Amino acid sequence: MTSTIRLLLTAAFVLVSAFAVSSPAHAQPGYGPQGRITCSSDNGRRNWCDIGRARDAQLVRQISGSACIQGQTWGVDGRGLWVDNGCRAEFVIGRGGPPQQTINCSSDNGRRNWCDIGRARDAQLVRQISGSPCIQGRTWGVDGRGLWVDNGCRADFAIGGGGGGGFRPPQPPPGQVVTCSSNDGRRNWCDVGGRRDIRFSRQISGSACIQDRTWGIDRRGIWVDQGCRAEFFVR
Numbered sequence: 001m002t003s004t005i006r007l008l009l010t011a012a013f014v015l016v017s018a019f020a021v022s023s024p025a026h027a028q029p030g031y032g033p034q035g036r037i038t039c040s041s042d043n044g045r046r047n048w049c050d051i052g053r054a055r056d057a058q059l060v061r062q063i064s065g066s067a068c069i070q071g072q073t074w075g076v077d078g079r080g081l082w083v084d085n086g087c088r089a090e091f092v093i094g095r096g097g098p099p100q101q102t103i104n105c106s107s108d109n110g111r112r113n114w115c116d117i118g119r120a121r122d123a124q125l126v127r128q129i130s131g132s133p134c135i136q137g138r139t140w141g142v143d144g145r146g147l148w149v150d151n152g153c154r155a156d157f158a159i160g161g162g163g164g165g166g167f168r169p170p171q172p173p174p175g176q177v178v179t180c181s182s183n184d185g186r187r188n189w190c191d192v193g194g195r196r197d198i199r200f201s202r203q204i205s206g207s208a209c210i211q212d213r214t215w216g217i218d219r220r221g222i223w224v225d226q227g228c229r230a231e232f233f234v235r
Helices: 002-022
Strands: 035-040 047-049 057-062 074-077 080-083 088-093 101-106 113-115 123-128 140-143 146-149 154-159 176-181 188-190 198-203 215-218 221-224 229-234
Touching: 035 047, 035 080, 080 088, 101 113, 101 146, 146 154, 176 188, 176 221, 221 229
Parallel strands: none
Antiparallel strands: 035 088, 047 080, 057 088, 057 123, 074 080, 101 154, 113 146, 123 154, 140 146, 176 229, 188 221, 198 229, 215 221
């Protein structure tokens, strides 16, 4: 009887060990089919963000004034999700369900253009194609006429269902708007009266505006360089 019990216990141990070895590893906490993270190239250099074992990412919202373009300023490699040249954005990690509809909308002439999305009033940026930044509420959005793009934005968008009462752009913080330009490609300073509460608002130039590389703040005020031209909120 004792030998039989030992044989049964040994067999059970072997089965448990085999199951433990063959079971797939779990994804890291915080990452799932629709895990969302923010990844930033704050210093203008390439930065990697940990996405566990996932190797799929989808841009859902660009935050930076610098363009986030797949394969150029962001992508996924063996180290994880990378961003470069000032790109900062939110990404969905992993494979989600297929979008209801995906369309391409372009401001090829630099002017505002509307794309028909039927009765839908929800859109999500999937992939920026243009060199000009696509920033929700500034260079793209949704209104009563449909999906609009402006200032050279060109991108693929996932279109959702109706309802919601249209798109409402975010309200800017209170304060003065200052436009500062490096028109000759050289460093230029804009006087802000000694104030230091300054926030980047909107890139206007075709040349990239990257903090501490082509724009910044010092005792002379806001400085811009290498063709950067942008609007800043100053309080």
